[in-house]
Amino acid sequence: MLVGGMLGSSSKLVERFVITRVLEPGAYGEVVLGLSVLALSTTLTALGLNQGIARYMSRFDEERDVRGLWLTGLVLGVSASLLLTAFLLTNGRTVVALVFDSPDSRSLLNLFVLAIPFNVAFYMAIGGIRGFENTIYRTYSQDLFYNGFRFVLLVGLLLAGFGVMAVGYAYLAAAAATVVVAHLFLNRLISLRGAITVRPRQLLTFSLPLVLAAMVSRVLGEVDTLMLGFFTNSAVVGLYDPAYQLASGLPVILSSFGFLYFPLTSRLDSEESHDEINSIYKVTTKWLFIAGFPLYLLFVAFPHDLMFVLFSSDFVGGSDALWLVATGFFISAAVGRAQDTLAALGYTRIILGINTAAVAVDIVLNALLIPRFGLMGAATATAVSFVTLNVSAFGFLWYTYGITPFSRWSVRTYVLLPGVLIPVMIYISQRVTLTAASLPIFVVVSIVSTIAVAALSGCLQTEDEIPLEIIEDKLPIHIPLVRRFIPS
Structure with missing residues (x-):
């Protein structure tokens, strides 16, 4: 999840990097405002049901209960998103007048609005995957496929001359494709076809x-x-x-x-x-x-x-x-x-x-x-x-x-890491200019310095063997240096 999340976040940064290189700040600002409308609308019409699905799936044993939970959330969430989408499409001029500079921004806004139901649908699938405590399928569908496919589309459309509209088309197409991919992964965890027990009241009571x-x-x-x-x-x-x-x-x-x-x-x-x-x-x-x-x-x-x-x-x-x-x-x-x-x-x-x-x-x-x-x-x-x-x-x-979160080890971590490393790094920054070539070096130095200070200053405790064992088992690798500083 950490690796997938960082890859997803990095892809968004690269996406922003590409857009800012092609569009001037004003046009880029229009894109950001459209993305804000998409994010707010998706959160509103998801109705908190993706959280409810994740919570109750871990409490049910029968497949019909689990399947009904997912289907209830999907139907309710998508229905709400379609209503809001229809409203925004018919009243887009009012939204544009409030926060956008150009009246021509309505076409871009409409593309983001059309992506709302697809975003909600794949949120429900991710909620189901989360309920099974599965990290890999979430990483594949959301962090890698959604972000990766969207980036490829964005670059292709920008090169084809679509300008600012390329962003809207990329987000719409990527969301639609991710609905299919996420549900295919969920289907591997539980067959989406079969008997169901619908529990709308229980789900809505928690989710609303x-x-x-x-x-x-x-x-x-x-x-x-x-x-x-x-x-x-x-x-x-x-x-x-x-x-x-x-x-x-x-x-x-x-x-x-x-x-x-x-x-x-x-x-x-x-x-x-x-x-x-x-x-x-x-x-x-x-x-x-x-x-x-x-x-x-x-x-x-x-x-x-x-x-x-x-x-x-x-x-x-x-x-x-x-x-x-x-x-x-x-x-x-x-x-x-x-x-x-x-x-x-x-x-x-x-x-x-x-x-x-x-x-x-x-x-x-x-x-x-x-x-x-x-x-x-x-x-x-x-x-x-x-x-x-x-x-x-x-x-x-x-x-x-x-x-x-407070223990003697965590308090020591909270005090020593910033107390030791921030003054040193600020001192270095006043004498060194970061470049594209030196940035990876400083990233490595920052990571190694953080681990070294945590290990050498007594910030590690016996329970820290657990995440190390998980990492060693899953990759698989052996991490001897850090383990040496963990109390037995």
């Missing part, structure tokens, strides 16, 4: 609070883009989005750990094994911090150089937003998968309340800061609101169940 929570959470990720489009123009959006997408590599690492964590925690909760959940939470969060730190280290030390190397000189204006948004994401990651844990424990209404409060903070801060500070105002609002969201969820989890 989550759709509102997921929606406000998605708004949290998209509202800065939309409000930048409202208060400024598409060119500013075009400068901000590459930095935001680059910083989003950190949440990708977080989600890769959470894909299996959610159904596993749900199963442990059904067995009332809360002590095990607490142990898993501690170890997972510490490794989440370690896995994300090399990337964060580069974002903090080389924001200007990274924007120049990965995009172009036209987009370096967003470099300050990069380290600021990344800091918000990284602090959020340090408290662990609090929302997934609360969802697995059944606290969907609490999640809704926390997400709603965080979105309110985000909207207010954006409204206050964007008119005065532009994209840095949006970056500040995003960082603060994400920290508010995840720290609040963790606080409730800690208060209710005593589940916390």
Whole structure:
């Protein structure tokens, strides 16, 4: 999941790189706004059903129950998405007038709108795959096929001269194809043909609070883009989005750990094994911090150089937003998968309340800061609101169940990694300019330095043998150096 997620995130960055090389910032901003509409609409019409499917599949033993769960979610979600698609197609002019600069943007918007039902359909298939605690099929269908096929289409259409419309066609065709691929993989886990037991009330009771929570959470990720489009123009959006997408590599690492964590925690909760959940939470969060730190280290030390190397000189204006948004994401990651844990424990209404409060903070801060500070105002609002969201969820989890990421090993990790490596890397960045040739070298140096400090400073514990054994078994390889520093 981690490798697949990083590949998927990297493909999105390469996609952004290609688009920014072909389109000027204003046109790129139009694309970003269209993608925001697609993301928000998909989250809304999925109705949280993909989460519900993943939760209940791990609790059912009969195939007819599992099959009925998937089919119920698919029918309800696709039906809702078709209604919204019809509404947006007939009222697209109003949306364009609110956030887009050019009236001609409606054609591009329509392509993204048509992709909504396909996105929802393959989300349901991914929810089913997640319910079986299967990582490889999710990685194949979403991270590799969806992102890879979309990228190939995008490049081909850009070369064919489709211009900004190439992005819309690529997203629409890739989503339609992924629906088929994801369901073929799901069919390998359980035959999609056969007797069913439909459970709409049980599924909706769990999922509907989550759709509102997921929606406000998605708004949290998209509202800065939309409000930048409202208060400024598409060119500013075009400068901000590459930095935001680059910083989003950190949440990708977080989600890769959470894909299996959610159904596993749900199963442990059904067995009332809360002590095990607490142990898993501690170890997972510490490794989440370690896995994300090399990337964060580069974002903090080389924001200007990274924007120049990965995009172009036209987009370096967003470099300050990069380290600021990344800091918000990284602090959020340090408290662990609090929302997934609360969802697995059944606290969907609490999640809704926390997400709603965080979105309110985000909207207010954006409204206050964007008119005065532009994209840095949006970056500040995003960082603060994400920290508010995840720290609040963790606080409730800690208060209710005593589940916390803090142990003597994790606290040592949180203090020593940034305390030792960030000052050193910033010192180096003031004397060295990052280039396309030296970037891979610094990536390796950042990873090795992070592992070395964690190993040599006593951040490792006995339970850390478990992820190493899994990696050695699955690849298969042997990792002797790190194991030497794990207490027996």
